[in-house]
Amino acid sequence: MHRYLILLLIWISGYASAHEFTPTYPKMKQSHVENVVTTKMKLFNLRKDVEYYEIEVFNQNWEPVAVAVPKGNPIKISHLKTKMIDIYLKNNSGARYICSTSKLILTGGGKTAVRSRICSKIK
Amino acid sequence: MIKKTLLLLALGTFASSAIAEDMEVVGNVQSKCVVTPDTAGVYGNPSPDKLDSDPASGGVDPIVRYDVIQASYYKAKITYPNAFSEAPALADVVNWTGDTATSQVSDTGMSGYDAAKIEYDNVTEFSLTVAGSTWFKTETLAEYGYGKAFPAGVYRAVVTAECIAI
Numbered sequence: 566m567h568r569y570l571i572l573l574l575i576w577i578s579g580y581a582s583a584h585e586f587t588p589t590y591p592k593m594k595q596s597h598v599e600n601v602v603t604t605k606m607k608l609f610n611l612r613k614d615v616e617y618y619e620i621e622v623f624n625q626n627w628e629p630v631a632v633a634v635p636k637g638n639p640i641k642i643s644h645l646k647t648k649m650i651d652i653y654l655k656n657n658s659g660a661r662y663i664c665s666t667s668k669l670i671l672t673g674g675g676k677t678a679v680r681s682r683i684c685s686k687i688k
Numbered sequence: 689m690i691k692k693t694l695l696l697l698a699l700g701t702f703a704s705s706a707i708a709e710d711m712e713v714v715g716n717v718q719s720k721c722v723v724t725p726d727t728a729g730v731y732g733n734p735s736p737d738k739l740d741s742d743p744a745s746g747g748v749d750p751i752v753r754y755d756v757i758q759a760s761y762y763k764a765k766i767t768y769p770n771a772f773s774e775a776p777a778l779a780d781v782v783n784w785t786g787d788t789a790t791s792q793v794s795d796t797g798m799s800g801y802d803a804a805k806i807e808y809d810n811v812t813e814f815s816l817t818v819a820g821s822t823w824f825k826t827e828t829l830a831e832y833g834y835g836k837a838f839p840a841g842v843y844r845a846v847v848t849a850e851c852i853a854i
Contacts (some may be wrong), residue, residue, distance in 0.1 A: 587720045588718060588720075678773070681812055683750075
């Protein structure tokens with residue numbers, strides 16, 4: 566019994582430090598503004614050590630594309646919280662990837678930190 | 689009396705039809721990638737001019753877990769550091785080397801990931817062609833100048849773990 570409890574705790578503690586960004590293949594649609602397209606992304610913060618995520622958009626060659634995120638960018642998101650994020654792009658901007666990247670606070674020496682980034686591909 | 693009987697009959701009919709109603713269970717499986725920093729890396733200092741995450745040098749290699757729900761939707765791109773994010777003032781160059789490989793897999797089909805990985809600069813790419821969890825271990829080594837001793841202080845570096853839809 567104790568063994569299962571320990572396994573469960575290990576699993577929970579491991580999972581409680583993850584980063585999730587969906588959908589994998591977002592579809593852009595016309596926004597209420599002319600020549601501006603929009604989509605909605607879901608960000609789930611399971612990382613205790615991260616409070617901010619930056620939304621970045623890239624074209625096919627991984628060159629940055631201008632993006633508008635009305636909720637602010639980087640986005641503040643507490644541990645274990647989900648946020649729906651509206652993304653606005655110029656029509657025909659050539660955008661191909663929408664990425665969320667964890668922003669790290671640089672404290673605690675002698676260690677390596679992990680910056681996580683998840684990129685969805687625009688269909 | 690007749691009204692009462694009819695009412696009871698009607699109620700009985702509704703009740704039985706409610707019992708016979710089918711219940712639907714709806715599920716939606718979406719492709720997704722979850723990136724989890726599993727083990728924090730620590731630099732060992734086996735000699736004055738080296739900071740090494742290799743356990744043989746007294747360090748701990750950072751480990752990142754990737755969970756993918758569906759196969760062949762994502763690739764993992766892991767970058768070992770080529771600069772310190774935090775360090776004392778350094779007057780000489782730091783030479784960086786590193787390596788990323790799988791350390792644990794949830795499916796035997798992932799055993800070919802290391803042979804198929806693509807390496808360039810300080811980046812290693814793996815195609816996540818099997819659904820499940822993969823743990824990637826990154827070894828990072830920093831050597832200061834030509835056998836120079838690292839100044840005393842706090843050193844920190846960042847490993848970047850990316851999951852990119854393909």
